[in-house]
Amino acid sequence: MKINVLTSNISFDELYFTGKTCVVIDVLRASTVIVNALANGAKEIIPVGTVDFAMKVSGDAFRSQTLLGGERNTKKVEGFNLGNSPLEYTPEIVNGKSIIHYTTNGSKSIVKAKFAENLFIACFNNLTAVVEHMNKLGKDFEIICAGNNGSLNMEDSVCAGKMIFEIQKRKKDLVLSDSSNACLIMYKTFSKSILKMLKSTEHGKLLIENGFVDDIKECAKLDATDIIPYFSSGVIKKLELNNSA
């Protein structure tokens, strides 16, 4: 079983992902938002690559069943119902709703990997659930770190490293690429405190400056849920046991 990590979402063409099994990570905050929204009863998440497309797919006919969520430069987009704080996605607000989701790096990463055979979303909140599922699947896979506008970011790389560390405990014959080994090293350096690591990253500092310190605490929670978001035909839903993946 081979694991490779892409430390940002820009380097690869959409066709690179065709037929692959992939896990998208955007710890701060898109994956954490998606996991929380589904845990709190959202029907589905529709990731979109542009704000224009988000506006287009949220027509009047579906307004009562649809919410627009996401951010640009950490802030809620004008005209959207929700920002990109996982704490906004409460059961009262999201239960039964379809959420159209646009973010600077995370939702673009998911859209880019749309030709993957299997596409899961992970963060610290659901890490062990995803690890157990990948271990059971037993397929080679690619971890796509959303990163920061084409650059590696620490939080996604550390989360990828934690996933690899946990799978290594369960499977002895793992083959790791250089980037997988790099993430493993980064995780081991920061394993004592995920929260402290998140606060020390470039994006963590920016979120703190913009008043989102509680979001960081939410994003640091390890294994708060066993929900695995699964992308298929343009939509992210909870993976059910009878699902093909």
Add this chain to the structure above:
Amino acid sequence: MKINVLTSNISFDELYFTGKTCVVIDVLRASTVIVNALANGAKEIIPVGTVDFAMKVSGDAFRSQTLLGGERNTKKVEGFNLGNSPLEYTPEIVNGKSIIHYTTNGSKSIVKAKFAENLFIACFNNLTAVVEHMNKLGKDFEIICAGNNGSLNMEDSVCAGKMIFEIQKRKKDLVLSDSSNACLIMYKTFSKSILKMLKSTEHGKLLIENGFVDDIKECAKLDATDIIPYFSSGVIKKLELNNSA
């Protein structure tokens, strides 16, 4: 003084580099070849982004003064005079010559960063010389790791980390991006043996398989020379003290 690292050469558009000070690293083996060729008397290196362009610029008129060097998938390109082994670039062969240089990742990285204000080439062989020069310049800079077809590779990231580690010893107020911190962590993990690290990487293993183990030993030599290759107007030459950079 800020240092940022791009862990591969694909994520960024050429215009991103406009006006910046940059250091390109491709330890295995393009930067090491460039440093060795200049140390052994080559007049200049002309990096090219495609084999076709390499053929085009090496016209009959200049044949006696020009050599074509480089690789595709570790092997010498058909019709080229030299491969991409630093050991081939001896004084007898390269003295006084212009070398047109094509490689899978390294020369493409240099060509991509052509709009940089200052563009230097580094590897373990000339690391301290480049560190001293960057320290003296005192400008923010970007380290461009050639990487592996868009992915992070361990050897370039560790070399970038070693550069940052050495600059940190000389300057106390460094500002490091997440990717700079990641490289620093990787260097600290492998600082005991650069050679052992090089042999353990994906590309190192491939070179060993293809019979290039002596190249790896050459690439591992720390501070074998104080030559700093400097790219300007399409050509790489030795940086001279009276040079503007």
